[in-house]
Every structure is written in structure tokens, then in C-alpha cells.
Amino acid sequence: MENIIFNELKVRGYNVDVGVVVMNETDQTGKKIRKQLEIDFVCNKGSKRYYIQSAFAMHDEKKMQQEQRALVNTSDGFKKIIITKDAIAPLYNEEGVLVMSVFDFLLNPDSMDL
Numbered sequence: 001m002e003n004i005i006f007n008e009l010k011v012r013g014y015n016v017d018v019g020v021v022v023m024n025e026t027d028q029t030g031k032k033i034r035k036q037l038e039i040d041f042v043c044n045k046g047s048k049r050y051y052i053q054s055a056f057a058m059h060d061e062k063k064m065q066q067e068q069r070a071l072v073n074t075s076d077g078f079k080k081i082i083i084t085k086d087a088i089a090p091l092y093n094e095e096g097v098l099v100m101s102v103f104d105f106l107l108n109p110d111s112m113d114l
């Protein structure tokens with residue numbers, strides 16, 4: 001699915017990169033841990049930027065948290081999107097992340113601006 005999304009973003013004229021978000025956490029023993037979380041696609045076109053995660057399926061809240069973790073820890077206000085095979089209709093979740101199906105993404109060229 002990632003190849004399909006990448007190809008569609010390129011057709012739409014976006015420059016596409018992989019993003020990394022660095023997080024500092026403390027483990028159970030109090031030791032500091034530095035983690036790097038990957039964002040599947042960082043898409044730029046002019047002044048527009050989108051952060052996109054690709055997830056084949058999100059069966060439960062734990063999977064949703066895993067997929068959006070890097071997105072919600074970015075330090076800017078650009079749009080964050082999760083594209084999945086099993087979303088029913090585009091919607092914004094509690095974290096402000098747009099969740100949509102790959103079909104909505106592919107069939108609507110303006111889907112990222114919903």
C-alpha cells in the first residue's frame with residue numbers, strides 16, 4: 001500500500017521524504033531513553049506540507065496510538081493524516097489527525113484538504 005500512496009503523491013506533484021521525530025522518554029527505572037519515530041511520508045508542495053502514515057489495518061485503539069504517535073509529536077501545525085485500508089469515511093480523531101481510506105485518498109485528488 002505504501003508504494004501506491006507514494007506513487008499517487010508524486011503524480012500530484014509533491015516532493016516526498018521520510019520523516020523522523022526524536023523523542024526523549026524515561027523508562028521504569030528512571031533512565032532516559034532517546035527514541036526515533038518514523039513518519040512514512042513528509043509531503044511538500046509550495047507552502048503546503050502534510051505528514052502521512054500508512055497503516056494497512058487499525059483494529060483497535062492500541063494500533064491507532066502506535067500509528068499516530070510520531071504524528072502528534074511533531075512540533076508544528078501542519079496537517080497529519082493516516083491512510084488505511086479499513087477506514088469507513090474520512091474523519092478527524094481526538095488528536096486532530098485525519099483518518100481516511102486508501103480508496104478515498106486515491107479517488108479524490110483534494111482528499112488531503114478535507
